Amino acid sequence: MQFAAPAELYDRFMGRYTPTLATALSDAAGVTSGLRVCDVGCGPGGLTAEMVSRVGPDHVAAIDPAPQFAAACRERNPGVDVRVGVAENLPWPDDTFDVTAASLVIGFMSDPDRGVREMARVTRPGGTVAACMWDIASGGMTMLRVFWSAVRTIVPDVTGEAAMAGTTEGDIADRFRRAGLHEVIAGKLTARADYADFDDFWEPFTFEVGPAGRYLQTLTEQQRTAVREACRENLPATGAFSLDARAWYARATIPSA
Numbered sequence: 001m002q003f004a005a006p007a008e009l010y011d012r013f014m015g016r017y018t019p020t021l022a023t024a025l026s027d028a029a030g031v032t033s034g035l036r037v038c039d040v041g042c043g044p045g046g047l048t049a050e051m052v053s054r055v056g057p058d059h060v061a062a063i064d065p066a067p068q069f070a071a072a073c074r075e076r077n078p079g080v081d082v083r084v085g086v087a088e089n090l091p092w093p094d095d096t097f098d099v100t101a102a103s104l105v106i107g108f109m110s111d112p113d114r115g116v117r118e119m120a121r122v123t124r125p126g127g128t129v130a131a132c133m134w135d136i137a138s139g140g141m142t143m144l145r146v147f148w149s150a151v152r153t154i155v156p157d158v159t160g161e162a163a164m165a166g167t168t169e170g171d172i173a174d175r176f177r178r179a180g181l182h183e184v185i186a187g188k189l190t191a192r193a194d195y196a197d198f199d200d201f202w203e204p205f206t207f208e209v210g211p212a213g214r215y216l217q218t219l220t221e222q223q224r225t226a227v228r229e230a231c232r233e234n235l236p237a238t239g240a241f242s243l244d245a246r247a248w249y250a251r252a253t254i255p256s257a
Contacts, residue, residue: 133166
């Protein structure tokens, strides 16, 4: 799925979790100096920036289907090979990278299993593939849990984002195993974001960034107001606050030829 929102709006909605999540995923994937790495579904370039800080821009490639995100990633990470394209059809040759990673992307792939196979294809034998996705199923991503719980006060049967690939524990690891990857390790990553106040939490939902924002726009004004107030009831009434977020992740090794 391609995001249509400007990069700056994504930054305010989900991008504020990127610094802590990018560090956690890079650690889990073993991104260290000297490696050639790829960020699949790079968005505006949060994970890309963390990779650059570890291996340098000439050792990093990135790709995203949204042209405005790819442009932002390129501008924010000079020297990185940034392409516009999809995970299911990566433009690099076989065995190009030591580590190929995807952060909060697998749930948006049109064919997640094919995306995993492509990530494996462009990674050398003995290299690493890693991916993470928010824990939606058991409510570990607090921001989205608060929002969808509020929605259910007026639309009890709403599906939300729980059906997306990777959002249940073990799903990414299972996909890696189906792709024939070895030494699959699965677990959880934690991230955190700071908010100046409730309005700083709520306003980004109105930007139509991602499934939550797009769903909000399908509601009537009265329903949107009800969701807003239901969210407020579950967050601090005044002042700044922080929210934790949990993501499920898996990493695996490309088998030797």
